[in-house]
Amino acid sequence: MSQRVKIKAILSSEKTNYQATVKGWVxxxxxxxxxxxxxxxxxxxxxxxxxxxxxxxxxxxxxxxGAAISVTGEIIPSLGKGQKLEMKAASLEILGxxxxxxxxxxPQKQSLEFLREIAHLRFRTNTFGAVFRLRHSLAFAVHQxxxxxxxVYLHTPIITASxxxxxxxxxxxxxxxxxxxxxxxxxxxxxxxxxFGRSTNLTVSGQLEGELGAMAFGDIYxxxxxxxxENSNTARHxxxxxxxxxxxxxxxxxxNMDLAEEFIKYVIGYALQHNREDLEFLAQRLxxxxxxxxxxxxxxxxxxxxxxxVLNNQFERITYTEAIDILKNSKPNKNKKFQYIVxxxxxxxxxxxxxxLVEKHFKKPVILTDYPAAIKSFYMKRNDxxxxxxxxxxxxxxxxxxxxxxxxxxxxDKLVERMESMHVPVEELSWYLDTRRFGTAPHAGFGxxxxxxxxxxxxxxxxxxxxxxxxxxxxxxx
Ligand code: 4AD
Ligand code: MG
Numbered sequence: 172m173s174q175r176v177k178i179k180a181i182l183s184s185e186k187t188n189y190q191a192t193v194k195g196w197v198x199x200x201x202x203x204x205x206x207x208x209x210x211x212x213x214x215x216x217x218x219x220x221x222x223x224x225x226x227x228x229x230x231x232x233x234x235x236x237g238a239a240i241s242v243t244g245e246i247i248p249s250l251g252k253g254q255k256l257e258m259k260a261a262s263l264e265i266l267g268x269x270x271x272x273x274x275x276x277x278p279q280k281q282s283l284e285f286l287r288e289i290a291h292l293r294f295r296t297n298t299f300g301a302v303f304r305l306r307h308s309l310a311f312a313v314h315q316x317x318x319x320x321x322x323v324y325l326h327t328p329i330i331t332a333s334x335x336x337x338x339x340x341x342x343x344x345x346x347x348x349x350x351x352x353x354x355x356x357x358x359x360x361x362x363x364x365x366x367f368g369r370s371t372n373l374t375v376s377g378q379l380e381g382e383l384g385a386m387a388f389g390d391i392y393x394x395x396x397x398x399x400x401e402n403s404n405t406a407r408h409x410x411x412x413x414x415x416x417x418x419x420x421x422x423x424x425x426x427n428m429d430l431a432e433e434f435i436k437y438v439i440g441y442a443l444q445h446n447r448e449d450l451e452f453l454a455q456r457l458x459x460x461x462x463x464x465x466x467x468x469x470x471x472x473x474x475x476x477x478x479x480x481v482l483n484n485q486f487e488r489i490t491y492t493e494a495i496d497i498l499k500n501s502k503p504n505k506n507k508k509f510q511y512i513v514x515x516x517x518x519x520x521x522x523x524x525x526x527x528l529v530e531k532h533f534k535k536p537v538i539l540t541d542y543p544a545a546i547k548s549f550y551m552k553r554n555d556x557x558x559x560x561x562x563x564x565x566x567x568x569x570x571x572x573x574x575x576x577x578x579x580x581x582x583x584d585k586l587v588e589r590m591e592s593m594h595v596p597v598e599e600l601s602w603y604l605d606t607r608r609f610g611t612a613p614h615a616g617f618g619x620x621x622x623x624x625x626x627x628x629x630x631x632x633x634x635x636x637x638x639x640x641x642x643x644x645x646x647x648x649x
Contacts (some may be wrong), residue, residue, distance in 0.1 A: 179212035181246055187256060192243040193217060194266070196295060199278050200234050205251075206260075208242070214297045214452055218249060218257040230265060237269030237276065237295075283636055290640060290649050298456060301449035302637055305442060306625050310394070312441035313415055313621075316434055317392045322417060325384040325391040327377030332369055333603075335379045337549050337595050340399045341372035342410075373398035376618060378550075379603050381418040382579060385614050386606045392417040394621075404644050406633040407522075407571060409622060411642035418616035424552075424561040424578040427615035428538050431565060431574050432486050435536075435619070439478050442628050450475060450628075457630040470569075474630040477568075486536040486565065492516065494539055497532055498524055519546045525571045537566045549593045551577040553585065563617065570627050576617020583607035 176191045195210030195217075203223055207216035219242050223231055234240065241264045249257035275289050276296060286293040293299045317324065330344050346366040347353065355361040362370040377393035384391035393416045400410060417430065442450065454474035461469045472480060489497075495516050520539075529537050541559040544551070551560035565574035580586040586607055590597050597604070625637040635641040640649045 175241075177212040178208065178210045178215070178217045181217060181258075182213065182215050182254075182256060187246055187248050189246055190243065190261075191246055191258070192241065193219075193258065194241045195239070197234060197236055197238050197240060197269075199236060203231075206234060206240075206242075208240070209295075209300075211294070211300060213448065214300050215254075215448075218251065218254050219244065219260050219263075220257055221260045221263060226263065230263070233265040233268055234263070235269050235271040235274075236278070237271060237274040238265055239267035239269075240264065241266055283633065287635055287641075294639070297452060299636075301452045301456075302625070302629050302631060303639060304449050305446050305453070305629055306637060308442055308446050309438050309625060309628060310621070312438040312445075313392075313394055315441070316437045317390075317417065320390065322390040322392045323384065323388040325377075325381060325388075325393055327374065327380040327393045327395065329374055329396065330367075330371050331374045331380075332367070332371050333379060333600060334372070335374065335376040337593060338375070338401075340401045341375060342398050342400050344371045344373060375399055376414065377416050378418065378616060378618065379600070381416050381616060382550075382603070382606055382614065385418040385420045385616065386610070386612065389420045390417070391419075402644055406635075407623065407626070409634055409638060409642055410644065410647075412634075412638070413621035414618045415621055416616060416618045418614065420612050420614045422578070422615040423613060424540060424563060424615060427576055427578060427617060428486075428488060428540070428563055431563070431576065431617050431619070432538070435565070435573075435624070436482050438624065439482055439628060443475070443478055443482070450478070453630050460632075477630075478628065481536060481567075484535055486538050487533045488538045488540065490541040491520075491539055491543065491559065492541065494520070494524075494528055494537075497528065501527065501532070517543050517545065522571045525566045526568075529566045529568050529571075534568075536568070539564045539566060544589075547577070549590050549595045550579050550586070552580045553589070561615075565617075567623070567627055569632075570623050572620075573623045573627065574617050574619045576615065578613065578615040581607060581611045581613050583611065 174192065175194050178193055178195065181191060193208060193210060195208045198207040198209045198216050200206050204220060206219040206221060208219050209216045221234070242258065242260050243262050244258040244260040246256055246258055249255060251257065276292055286296060286299070294303060314324065334341055347364065353361040353364045374397055376397055377395060381391055381393050395413065396411055397414045398411050401408065419426070419430070457474050540563045541554060542562040543558060544553060544560045547560050547562045551562050553560055561578035563576050564572050567573045580589065583604065586604065587597055622634050622637050626634055629637055631637050635643060
């Protein structure tokens with residue numbers, strides 16, 4: 172009995188005339204003879220040649236699209252077009268039947284919108300096979316990058332009592348009976364009776380806990396799910412997304428920018444090196460999609476070219492104030508995509524402003540720094556001008572903000588003052604403030620939205636298509 176071999180291993184070798192066992196799902200079955208078998212290791216199917224005469228007729232009928240099978244046979248050179256090797260089946264076992272009529276996955280191209288409705292089955296398509304193998308690789312590269320640099324992977328809690336961003340976009344966690352919420356004498360909900368004896372929520376960011384780690388290990392990173400109850404039904408927002416948050420003691424804003432740029436380039440480089448086949452598939456998919464668009468809206472670069480461009484060019488670094496000047500001096504644009512490009516200092520940039528800077532003006536990733544204090548979180552270090560903070564956002568073409576980070580306010584008094592002025596509960600965060608009381612030090616960190624990275628590298632256009640089970644407003648089916 173030969174061992175099960177992955178189809179990728181068979182197809183990536185020149186070796187022939189040996190016996191192997193493969194297990195997978197039937198993608199197509201042509202002419203009662205040719206099975207295209209896929210086992211998820213690659214988008215390339217193994218052609219398995221079966222002969223009806225050699226098989227039990229009842230078994231033979233069970234070879235249908237979608238069925239799970241195990242086949243043992245000889246790997247031989249293929250005479251057919253499109254593949255170098257094929258398997259001549261000697262014995263075939265049906266592991267799981269599939270009613271091909273009822274099976275929603277068709278061999279023809281199906282729309283991404285339709286596949287989103289059957290997200291529980293879409294892994295079995297070429298597009299999602301490539302996307303999720305790529306996602307896996309990028310996650311692996313993230314760990315490899317930080318591990319090589321001696322960062323400690325810190326697991327921060329999913330259930331917390333704090334709002335790290337102070338934006339109030341939390342999902343509450345409770346075991347209270349919603350029908351009979353206990354009230355205190357003021358009529359407010361009494362969370363003393365709740366599971367944790369206080370009000371709790373799903374984390375919006377692991378940063379605050381990450382800072383505690385940095386103040387002991389020097390360099391840490393988190394990589395875990397984060398949750399935001401922001402009602403943004405866009406192609407770039409999820410209610411549940413994965414974030415990578417490195418936090419480094421003794422780093423200033425420039426060190427932070429340098430690390431973020433090196434990190435992004437590293438993981439993109441890793442994918443280019445290790446996921447070539449899937450990236451080429453996704454590049455072709457994107458090129459086909461671009462062909463449907465009017466000429467002037469088509470992207471100038473193919474996917475792989477775009478990734479190589481990012482890898483080989485320095486990100487532009489400018490301050491928020493410089494960005495506002497660029498926006499103010501840009502001519503109001505007739506092109507619908509960039510209509511409102513006049514901005515006032517002090518307001519947050521809208522996605523069209525970000526896109527203008529990145530896609531029209533600089534035509535490369537941009538790191539925007541030193542934002543007005545009023546539009547950024549309480550923990551960011553204030554600049555000497557009193558108006559701006561040492562924040563950095565990294566903006567990517569086609570994506571917008573991919574990274575948000577800052578140098579942190581390490582001075583206890585200044586931090587408390589800022590928390591009070593922003594109505595952040597000081598007592599509840601006394602554990603956080605302890606870092607500033609006991610051996611505080613300059614430090615900085617950032618958060619990279621993992622799905623936005625996968626979006627960029629895969630060339631997909633909707634964030635729902637790069638996370639296996641997307642959570643968005645009014646959608647938590649699977
Ligand atoms: O800019 P944000 O809110 O920053 C933080 O949470 C900081 N605590 C990070 C830090 O300094 N440690 O979020 C960071 C990144 C964004 O740049 C974006 O890429 C991603 O997280 N992000 C989202 N991705 C998908 N869906 C959402 N709703 C997202 N919100 C933020
Ligand atoms: Mg942000």
